[in-house]
Amino acid sequence: MIRLDDFQGTPEDLAEFITPVWRETYQGRMVYPDWAGDFFRWQMRWDAPGSRRHMIAAYDEDRLIATLLGTSFPVRADNELIRGSIWSWMTIDPEYRGRGLATLLDRDRVRRLQDEQVDLIVSYRYFGSRHSLAEQPKKVQAKPKKFNRTVGLWVRVLDPRTVGRWSLKAVDGWMSRLSFPLAKVPGPGKLDSFIRRATEQDIPRCVELVREQTAGMPLTMAWDESTLRHQLLGSPLVTTLVLERSGAVEGFVSFHILDWVGRMSGKVGIFDLIVTDRLGSGAALALMNAAFRTMVEKGAILTVKVRTGDVPASLMWRCYFVPRPADSHLILQWVSLNREISSRSPIHLLWR
Ligand SMILES: CC(C)(COP(=O)(O)OP(=O)(O)OC[C@H]1O[C@@H](n2cnc3c(N)ncnc32)[C@H](O)[C@@H]1OP(=O)(O)O)[C@@H](O)C(=O)NCCC(=O)NCCS
Structure with missing residues (x-):
C-alpha cells in the first residue's frame, strides 16, 4: 500500500534515492545535479525542529518511491513580511510514474503548509531541454499556482577545455572553447588584502547589506540573522x-x-548571494574574482547565478558572465494569501 509520510532516514539515504532516479531519467540527455547527503543536510536544515514536515516521502510498504522537499523562509512580498518556502526535488521512482503521485505529493505539501500558516511556495520548472519531465504551464491552469516568469542563468566558464568536454550539446562545447581568452581568472590585486572569509561576527552586517540591496523589490528573501547565518556559514x-x-x-x-x-x-559554483551595491566597481570585481579563484581551487569548471535582476548586469558582464536564454519557469504558488507579483520587477530568491 502506498502512503505519504515524513521522510525517514539520513541525508545520505535521501541522496541515494534522489540522485539515481535523476541519473536514470536524464543521464546523457540533459545536465542534472548530483546531490550528496551533505547538500541535503545543509539545504533542509536537517536538525532544525520541524524540518521533516518539509520532507515529504511516499512509501510503498517500506520502499521509498517518491520525494518532494522544501525549506521555509521569511519572505517580503510587496513590503509585507510573510512566511514563504522554497521547494524542489519532486522525484518519483520510474516504476511509479503516471499514477498521480505528483498531485498527491503537491496536495500533501499544501495541507502541511496550511497547518503551519505558510503563505507561499516558490519553485522552478526546467524547460531548457526536451527531455525535461518537469511540469509545464499548459498543464497548469488552476489558481493559485502561478507561472510568474521565466528565468535563465548567468553563466561564466572557468575551465573552457573541460567544459568543452563536459557539455552535452556540441554547440555549448564550442562556445566554451571559444571563450578561452576571456575565461582566465585574474590573479589577486591591491584590493585583495581587504577580502577574507566571512565569520559569525559578520552576520548582522551582512543582513543589513542584503536588506539594503533588495529593498524596493516586490519579492525577496527576508533574511534575518538565523537564516542568513545558515545560508552563509552552515x-x-x-x-x-x-x-x-x-x-x-x-x-x-x-x-x-x-x-x-x-x-x-x-x-559548478552556484552563486546564491552577490551583495555589492555599496562597493565601487573595482572592489565588486575584485570580490567576484576572488570568488572565482576559490571556485577554481575547489575544482569548479563553471559558475552560474540565477538571473532575476538582483545583481547589476554591468558587474556580471565585466566579469565575463554571459546571460543564457531563459530555461525555467518560476512558480509562485500561494497557499493562504493571494498576491500579484509583477513578472518584470527584479526579485531576490534562492534558486533550487
Ligand atoms: C516529474 C515527475 C515527478 C513526474 O512524475 P509523474 O508520475 O510522471 O507525474 P504525472 O505526469 O503523473 O503528473 C501528475 C500531475 O502532477 C503535476 N505535477 C508534476 N510535477 C509537479 C510538481 N513539481 N509540483 C506540482 N505538481 C506537479 C503534473 O502537472 C500533473 O498534473 P495533471 O495530471 O493535472 O496534468 C517524474 O517524471 C520524475 O520524477 N522525473 C525526474 C525528476 C524531475 O524531473 N523532477 C521534476 C523537477 S521540477
Missing part, C-alpha cells in the same frame, strides 16, 4: 567572502559547489 559546501575596509564590511558574495553531470561529472 555547511562546508558554502564559501562566503566579505570585503572589509576600515573595519566595516562593505559587500559579500556566497556560493556553493555542486556536481553537475553532463558527459561526465563537473563541479
Whole structure:
C-alpha cells in the first residue's frame, strides 16, 4: 500500500534515492545535479525542529518511491513580511510514474503548509531541454499556482577545455572553447588584502547589506540573522567572502559547489548571494574574482547565478558572465494569501 509520510532516514539515504532516479531519467540527455547527503543536510536544515514536515516521502510498504522537499523562509512580498518556502526535488521512482503521485505529493505539501500558516511556495520548472519531465504551464491552469516568469542563468566558464568536454550539446562545447581568452581568472590585486572569509561576527552586517540591496523589490528573501547565518556559514559546501575596509564590511558574495553531470561529472559554483551595491566597481570585481579563484581551487569548471535582476548586469558582464536564454519557469504558488507579483520587477530568491 502506498502512503505519504515524513521522510525517514539520513541525508545520505535521501541522496541515494534522489540522485539515481535523476541519473536514470536524464543521464546523457540533459545536465542534472548530483546531490550528496551533505547538500541535503545543509539545504533542509536537517536538525532544525520541524524540518521533516518539509520532507515529504511516499512509501510503498517500506520502499521509498517518491520525494518532494522544501525549506521555509521569511519572505517580503510587496513590503509585507510573510512566511514563504522554497521547494524542489519532486522525484518519483520510474516504476511509479503516471499514477498521480505528483498531485498527491503537491496536495500533501499544501495541507502541511496550511497547518503551519505558510503563505507561499516558490519553485522552478526546467524547460531548457526536451527531455525535461518537469511540469509545464499548459498543464497548469488552476489558481493559485502561478507561472510568474521565466528565468535563465548567468553563466561564466572557468575551465573552457573541460567544459568543452563536459557539455552535452556540441554547440555549448564550442562556445566554451571559444571563450578561452576571456575565461582566465585574474590573479589577486591591491584590493585583495581587504577580502577574507566571512565569520559569525559578520552576520548582522551582512543582513543589513542584503536588506539594503533588495529593498524596493516586490519579492525577496527576508533574511534575518538565523537564516542568513545558515545560508552563509552552515555547511562546508558554502564559501562566503566579505570585503572589509576600515573595519566595516562593505559587500559579500556566497556560493556553493555542486556536481553537475553532463558527459561526465563537473563541479559548478552556484552563486546564491552577490551583495555589492555599496562597493565601487573595482572592489565588486575584485570580490567576484576572488570568488572565482576559490571556485577554481575547489575544482569548479563553471559558475552560474540565477538571473532575476538582483545583481547589476554591468558587474556580471565585466566579469565575463554571459546571460543564457531563459530555461525555467518560476512558480509562485500561494497557499493562504493571494498576491500579484509583477513578472518584470527584479526579485531576490534562492534558486533550487
Ligand atoms: C516529474 C515527475 C515527478 C513526474 O512524475 P509523474 O508520475 O510522471 O507525474 P504525472 O505526469 O503523473 O503528473 C501528475 C500531475 O502532477 C503535476 N505535477 C508534476 N510535477 C509537479 C510538481 N513539481 N509540483 C506540482 N505538481 C506537479 C503534473 O502537472 C500533473 O498534473 P495533471 O495530471 O493535472 O496534468 C517524474 O517524471 C520524475 O520524477 N522525473 C525526474 C525528476 C524531475 O524531473 N523532477 C521534476 C523537477 S521540477
